Amino acid sequence: MGRPYGLLRAGFPYLKCLSMRRTTNFPVDIAIGKEGRLYILCRSDNTAMIRKYTVEDEDLGTMGRYGQGEGQFTWPVTIIADSEENIYVSDEYLHRIVAFSSEGEHIGTWGEHGTDPGQLNGPAGIAFDPEENLYVVDSLSHRVQKFTKDGKFRHGWGSYGDGDGEFNMPWGVAVDELGDVYVVDWRNDRVQKFSAEGEFLFAFGKSGSGNGEFNRPAGIDVDLHGDIYVADRGNDRIQLFNTEGRYVQKFLGDATLSKVSQAYMMTNASPNRMRDMADLEPQKYLRQPKSVAVSDDGLMFVPDFGAYRVQVYQNMAVPLTEQEFSPPRRSVTLHQE
Amino acid sequence: MSQNDVALMAHLMRRAGFGTTRTELEAYVEKGYENVVDDLVHPERGTPIDEDILERYFGSEGGYVGIWIYRMLNSRCPLQEKMALFWHHVFATGLGKNQHILASTNQIDMLRRVGMGKMQDILLELSRDPAMIFWLDNNENRKGEPNENYGRELLELFSLGVGNYTEDDIKNCALAFTGWTFGQPIPLYPHGYYAPPFLFVEEEHDNSEKTFLGHTGNLNGDDIIDIIVEQPACAGFISRHLYNFFVADEPQVPSWNVTPPQDPDAIETLADAFMASDGHISHVLSVLFNADFFKEARFKKVKSPTELVTGILKLVGTGQGPQPGMAQYGSATQLMGQKLLDPPTVEGWHTGKEWIDGGLLTARVNFAVREVSDASKPGIQDIIARLKDNGNPLSPEAFVESCLEFAGPLVVGDTTRQYLTEFAEANGEIDFRDDTAAAENQGLLISMLQLIVASREYQLG
Numbered sequence: 001m002g003r004p005y006g007l008l009r010a011g012f013p014y015l016k017c018l019s020m021r022r023t024t025n026f027p028v029d030i031a032i033g034k035e036g037r038l039y040i041l042c043r044s045d046n047t048a049m050i051r052k053y054t055v056e057d058e059d060l061g062t063m064g065r066y067g068q069g070e071g072q073f074t075w076p077v078t079i080i081a082d083s084e085e086n087i088y089v090s091d092e093y094l095h096r097i098v099a100f101s102s103e104g105e106h107i108g109t110w111g112e113h114g115t116d117p118g119q120l121n122g123p124a125g126i127a128f129d130p131e132e133n134l135y136v137v138d139s140l141s142h143r144v145q146k147f148t149k150d151g152k153f154r155h156g157w158g159s160y161g162d163g164d165g166e167f168n169m170p171w172g173v174a175v176d177e178l179g180d181v182y183v184v185d186w187r188n189d190r191v192q193k194f195s196a197e198g199e200f201l202f203a204f205g206k207s208g209s210g211n212g213e214f215n216r217p218a219g220i221d222v223d224l225h226g227d228i229y230v231a232d233r234g235n236d237r238i239q240l241f242n243t244e245g246r247y248v249q250k251f252l253g254d255a256t257l258s259k260v261s262q263a264y265m266m267t268n269a270s271p272n273r274m275r276d277m278a279d280l281e282p283q284k285y286l287r288q289p290k291s292v293a294v295s296d297d298g299l300m301f302v303p304d305f306g307a308y309r310v311q312v313y314q315n316m317a318v319p320l321t322e323q324e325f326s327p328p329r330r331s332v333t334l335h336q337e
Numbered sequence: 338m339s340q341n342d343v344a345l346m347a348h349l350m351r352r353a354g355f356g357t358t359r360t361e362l363e364a365y366v367e368k369g370y371e372n373v374v375d376d377l378v379h380p381e382r383g384t385p386i387d388e389d390i391l392e393r394y395f396g397s398e399g400g401y402v403g404i405w406i407y408r409m410l411n412s413r414c415p416l417q418e419k420m421a422l423f424w425h426h427v428f429a430t431g432l433g434k435n436q437h438i439l440a441s442t443n444q445i446d447m448l449r450r451v452g453m454g455k456m457q458d459i460l461l462e463l464s465r466d467p468a469m470i471f472w473l474d475n476n477e478n479r480k481g482e483p484n485e486n487y488g489r490e491l492l493e494l495f496s497l498g499v500g501n502y503t504e505d506d507i508k509n510c511a512l513a514f515t516g517w518t519f520g521q522p523i524p525l526y527p528h529g530y531y532a533p534p535f536l537f538v539e540e541e542h543d544n545s546e547k548t549f550l551g552h553t554g555n556l557n558g559d560d561i562i563d564i565i566v567e568q569p570a571c572a573g574f575i576s577r578h579l580y581n582f583f584v585a586d587e588p589q590v591p592s593w594n595v596t597p598p599q600d601p602d603a604i605e606t607l608a609d610a611f612m613a614s615d616g617h618i619s620h621v622l623s624v625l626f627n628a629d630f631f632k633e634a635r636f637k638k639v640k641s642p643t644e645l646v647t648g649i650l651k652l653v654g655t656g657q658g659p660q661p662g663m664a665q666y667g668s669a670t671q672l673m674g675q676k677l678l679d680p681p682t683v684e685g686w687h688t689g690k691e692w693i694d695g696g697l698l699t700a701r702v703n704f705a706v707r708e709v710s711d712a713s714k715p716g717i718q719d720i721i722a723r724l725k726d727n728g729n730p731l732s733p734e735a736f737v738e739s740c741l742e743f744a745g746p747l748v749v750g751d752t753t754r755q756y757l758t759e760f761a762e763a764n765g766e767i768d769f770r771d772d773t774a775a776a777e778n779q780g781l782l783i784s785m786l787q788l789i790v791a792s793r794e795y796q797l798g
Contacts, residue, residue: 020526020527020528021525021526021527021528021529022526044400045395045400045403045404045661045662045663045664046400046661046662046664074661075394075661093660093661169393171393186393187389216389216392216393233392234392255528257527258527260527261526261527261528264526264527265526265527268526270524271524271525271526274521274522274523274524275523275524277521278520278521278522278523278524278531279520279521279523280523282523282531283523283528283531287529288392288396304528305396306529307528307529308527308528308529309527309528
């Protein structure tokens with residue numbers, strides 16, 4: 001299925017929240033599995049785990065453990081699922097990739113610390129391409145490297161700097177269905193797009209808090225329409241760009257209490273009273289989101305790092321044909337045709 | 338670079354900061370003492386720490402104490418961090434009562450931000466700080482039903498000291514702060530801490546005429562603070578706090594109204610600087626660090642647990658970059674009697690010799706010995722490299738002297754030196770000239786450093 005000629009952006013409403021404090025403290029990333037299963041990666045000082053959930057806010061338990069032993073992780077950054085629903089986690093402290101089955105069985109660990117080609121130095125973002133090769137953002141070496149998913153090095157590119165194809169501690173990475181690669185250039189406050197071979201295509205974004213600007217962006221994802229989603233962590237928001245990198249809209253957060261939160265609150269009288277005394281406006285906003293993930297059916301999942309939950313939005317975009325979408329215009333217009 | 342210059346600079350950086358690596362120490366010496374002091378009291382000239390890195394690698398309030406220790410180790414404006422710790426001692430606010438980590442950590446952030454500014458601004462920020470308001474019950478201080486807790490401690494422990502105000506002053510001070518409260522934060526469950534905002538509730542404020550320290554009118558909290566900082570007693574009280582924290586151990590604060598300062602001239606010098614600068618703390622600090630009474634006060638203070646832990650970490654080079662597990666160092670200070678963010682009472686921690694008893698000393702020594710036992714740590718490797726550079730085999734006496742130099746420089750008494758030398762003599766001449774020799778004698782170096790950091794003298798800063 002190719003990309004649509006155009007999109008009728010009918011809306012992108014907030015859908016619901018998942019989980020709460022105690023179950024998903026400091027969620028840093030989320031992987032989308034099969035049949036509505038979700039894998040929420042949580043990390044804070046001296047603890048890290050994967051919380052397995054469903055889109056219906058059902059708690060399926062915990063996978064993975066904090067530590068430095070086999071199959072453990074210390075500073076996990078990104079979690080992704082392959083086509084068989086095996087789970088891959090990058091660890092920027094132990095400089096390695098750890099893999100689990102969907103049931104949490106440790107099935108592999110690879111990665112050697114270093115700065116030579118094929119070695120890892122602070123791996124952050126990871127993403128599969130359509131052939132399930134694994135791109136790894138090697139943050140402290142300011143580069144992107146491509147591996148097979150069991151760790152055989154293919155190629156890589158990038159070096160320190162702020163020019164085209166250069167990076168300053170990059171973070172997130174995404175690969176679209178065509179194989180093009182999007183890298184969040186964290187300290188340069190921009191996103192760069194490359195071909196699968198590493199050829200620079202274009203970049204967008206600059207430092208700031210206006211539309212299309214970034215304050216230390218972190219994670220990224222691309223949907224089947226080619227739309228680009230960026231977790232603009234320092235500005236507490238997700239920004240949506242079209243396939244050319246043009247700003248479309250932002251998401252500041254619209255949270256409501258999740259199903260599990262409501263159940264919890266029904267048995268806790270004191271916080272209910274405190275909530276009644278408080279200004280509740282801030283509770284809906286995103287707090288330092290570090291990642292974003294979009295499903296093939298148009299759900300956008302935002303691990304809400306500082307609010308211990310996942311906010312979910314539903315994309316209502318409708319594909320348009322050439323007959324439904326006029327050719328590109330060079331200039332803006334006031335005509336109402 | 339004279340030995341005295343190095344020793345004096347190490348003294349300055351132990352007190353005005355949290356210690357240094359040897360390389361940092363030598364760079365400071367090159368810069369010159371007065372220039373370093375001038376930089377220390379002007380943190381606005383530099384960027385203290387890379388906040389982006391903190392956010393990227395740590396970024397959760399639950400690990401705040403560990404992150405604070407990371408700041409202490411890595412701040413390029415260590416005095417700013419030290420002043421946050423100083424005011425945390427003075428304006429002791431306990432997490433045990435507040436149970437709101439974000440309010441408590443916001444208070445520390447506030448102390449870091451304003452702690453070297455004018456006393457007037459510091460007290461105003463403190464009076465508007467939700468953690469302090471809750472800690473001393475000012476959220477229950479209302480017109481017609483006053484709560485005097487904050488008013489009393491503001492005068493007794495935070496600004497003037499016992500004997501410099503009357504009970505009526507306390508009552509009127511409290512009335513002036515009626516209605517100073519905070520907005521109810523969204524509760525912790527289910528979605529985390531939200532910062533409480535300061536709130537002035539007009540209808541709960543007492544607008545009646547009040548008399549405070551001879552001033553009469555419809556005084557509010559701002560007026561009270563203006564009056565306080567004009568008092569010579571405030572200058573003297575804060576100066577004594579600064580002397581106690583930075584120069585030499587004084588008796589505990591509750592006895593200050595009956596026990597005169599050990600160095601009244603020093604207190605007077607600092608108080609004069611306070612009054613001349615309209616209560617600008619950085620000016621007082623500049624006078625303090627350039628004074629002879631400070632320079633001559635080496636090893637006259639018992640290190641606080643935080644100073645001991647950070648000093649050791651600086652020595653061995655731990656925490657120079659982001660790393661997991663920083664919280665363990667907060668646990669270490671707690672084991673030694675200083676649980677950061679949670680002082681035992683509003684008086685803060687009792688300092689000086691009260692930092693030491695049998696159990697606490699054991700915790701201090703165990704921590705220090707454990708930290709220096711890993712030869713792979715960059716600070717230990719640096720000492721080995723410097724011993725290699727020496728070129729010649731070292732006599733036992735020279736080996737002891739070198740280790741004391743690189744571990745401080747530390748001044749030890751004759752008895753301690755004799756023990757250290759006897760230990761070194763068991764090995765004859767000690768050779769670090771090449772990798773093989775260094776590897777053979779690495780264990781000896783570790784043992785010597787363990788003996789040094791376990792010594793009585795190492796407890797003093």
